[in-house]
Amino acid sequence: MSITKATRHISQNEGLIFEKSSPGKAAWKLPPLDVPEVDAEKLLGSSVRNDLGEMPEVSEIEIIRHFTRLSTWNYAIDLGMYPLGSCTMKYNPRVNEVVVRLDRLANAHPYAPEKISQGALRILRVLSDALIEITGMDAITLQPAAGAQGEMTGLLMVRAYHESKGNARKKILIPDSAHGTNPATAAMVDYAVENLKSNEQGMVDPAALAAQMNDDVAALMLTNPNTLGVFEHEIAKIADILHAKGGLLYMDGANMNALVGKARPGDFGVDVMHLNLHKTFSTPHGGGGPGSGPVACKQILEPFLPSPVVITKPDGTLGFEYDRPQSVGRVRAFYGNFGMFVRALAYIMANGPDGLRQTTEDAVLNANYIRKELTGTFDLPYSTPSMHEVVFSDKLQGKNGIKTMDLAKRLIDYGFHPYTTAFPLIVPGALMIEPTESESKEELDLFVEAMKSIAREAENEPQTILDAPHNTRISRLDETAAARKPVLRWKRPS
């Protein structure tokens, strides 16, 4: 083996913060109180609290070291390629972090009078307009907090639309390649889920769809490009089949990074879709959020958008419109994850139309480069052309008892974050690789070299892979024990 991207180095040990705590240490200092002291006991009576239990007492330098040490145990995009398929781990520009912290944006209260919220409202408006143009849709809500909540919002609108026609309908069609959030969301808005089987190319089969389509179907939830990274080229026909029977086409925009500036869902028959600002529009994943899941729709669905919406008032200023009788209601408090809007808009501005197009082209170029370089080394279950991601399987390595998760764990030793494993479900032992546009040719070549080297190890020294990772602080963790006897909080040892 030859690992060229990474070298082992010292990493600091660090306990839990509770283990560093001792009475009398403090990292805080309050200014003197400019009003009379109060007797909390007297004011609150039996509601008063006197003891905060095991909350830690530590100094500032200890906190800095604690979290800095913890941080060094993480892999991150800032360290290297993060080829998680369907997750779109792209560069998170730092100017985004600067503008979101501008004082009057960071400290804007959501209920501040509209008169002194015009800057924030303008950001909502400009971002909305840009996303409508990018998707080719007619209207948008920025309120949903993440992709899954965007799905819920979109399906609520689908339901409200059908109800307005007199029949809410009963079910949602979902391809077997879909993200787990799709069926979970359909269940949350009380639709039954009907599975739609993919054809040999890994795509929706229009004939099968036509056979399953009837008046009970409210919508089809489709990811396009789908989770194989394949563009559903029959998309217009798919839309026609749905529309002919009064159904709607919902698009999961998780893979929008393959389309921005090159094709618009609104042009190919999509009625409603969500975007993930934390995927396509560069807002940071932050170790699992915050996300943001705006929902864009066609005119026919506009009356059902969550309340409130931003309007231009007669005097030319912007404001919120709450009086929307057909709205599906509110999906979260206030207006959505505003901080993510600021970042996404800064990203769009840094790119402009030419930059966004080049970004999409590079994302597709990178995926196809990896596909070309690794085909043969790994099994390619679907030979349909790839867009922004490529899905291999562990079939060739399986004969030595090596599974996709083992390969992924070994990739860690080579200095990379693993790809997405065991998804989509239609590919047994999937290796789902999405490089994004953020990788240079050098980084891609290192990745290809690592994958080829691991494939050789699978042949020659499979145990090395089965025991991986070798170079991390900890080895594979006992997940079974974690789930059987969950320890979910620290308690003082007795």
Added chain:
Amino acid sequence: MRYLPKSPTDRAEMLRTIGVGSIDDLFAPIPAEYRLQRDLNIPRQMAESEIVDWFQQRARENGEGYTTFLGAGAYNHYRPVIIDALVSRGEFLTAYTPYQAEISQGTLQAIFEFQSMICELTGMEVANASMYDGSTAAAEAIMMAVRVTGRSSAVVARSVHPEYQQVIKTYATHQGLPLSTVNFAENGRVDRAALEHSITSDTACVLIQSPNFFGTIEDVSAIADLVHSKGALLIVSIAEAISLGIVKPPSDADIVAMEAQSFGVPLGFGGPYCGVLATRDKFVRQLPGRLAGQTTDKQGNRGFVLTLATREQHIRREKATSNICTNQALVALMANIFMTVYGRVGLRELAKQNLAKAAYAADHFSKEAKVLFAGAPRFHEFVVQTTEDPSVLNSRLLGHKIVGGFPLKRFYPELGNAALWCCTELTSRSAIDTVCGLLSEYEESAKTNEPRMQEVAQ
């Protein structure tokens, strides 16, 4: 484009390797009629300096130098600078959800500490890694209670944040989950007699907020006794996390649905914030959202993993406890650092300052106007009824660079000219005194004008 790490030569070389003539060949799977042949109509590519300038202009349009008395679910607290210093580290900022535990121990241990501190503060036994915000946490808590009890309806106090109530309604509408509301009594607390009547054998849970939307602290223990005697669960929503520093934790609740924005998360025009759910150990398998758990590796080293994933959508699909996937990890980290900075003593002292400011303000306001719900303890918010319409009053205050309380007419018309005022440790005595002066000016002139107005009317 400055974020793209490729030269034209790199691209040409890669296309050659792939074996295609041009980039367009790779887009051939998209039918030609749907391939965009023009530039998107969006702002042109801007330099970094232009972007910063554009957002600075927007920031200026948001007004500068205002003192605010707004709370109502979004609170203005001081944020220790080390929060941003630490969350800006790329290893936290640009990491994905910690599914690959071996290279995510930093995020996982931080989540474990977050869960532990939330348990300490709320008096619950287990807490999740985060939810979107306080409103969706409350909605998910109700759905969780339905799963736990096998009952199907819920009672929601009218003194819960009105926007939380709206979100709950949206979530419940299509779940076959009828909602009823229970009013507040004279003292601003939940009307217990009315509550007793509204709980039926089908009631899965009762949701209250404490401190409630009016800032009033509920008698959680008494309500818990009542709710439990009817076989239902009690959910306590907490919109102001700082209150936990000095207000008895809702230990008698079955589920706590929290908003942790006050713990070091910027107001940010309403988001991203940080919801959390906490509950009893026995309900953990019905808890939605991610959970970090402690375990060991092959060498016996302590480590942390995401656990009990069989509750979640990527495993259970349509049978999952919730569709939640991405949550609020980085915001939870802010809250985590905030809790660590203030800790066992500081959080109580901070809460006490909030209490003192609000007590001073309510006391002085009550000389000029009517402060409602005096009969029960409050934390740092209170409802003020004025002769003047609060939106008119607020326009007047705005001229003095003061943002007044949140007018309640839209949600509670029966309270008349009422507004919800909030004081935090950042509210200065002089700002409170200024408002009192302006209130007094109007009330005086209203009094002197009143007889004359009556004469005119006659």
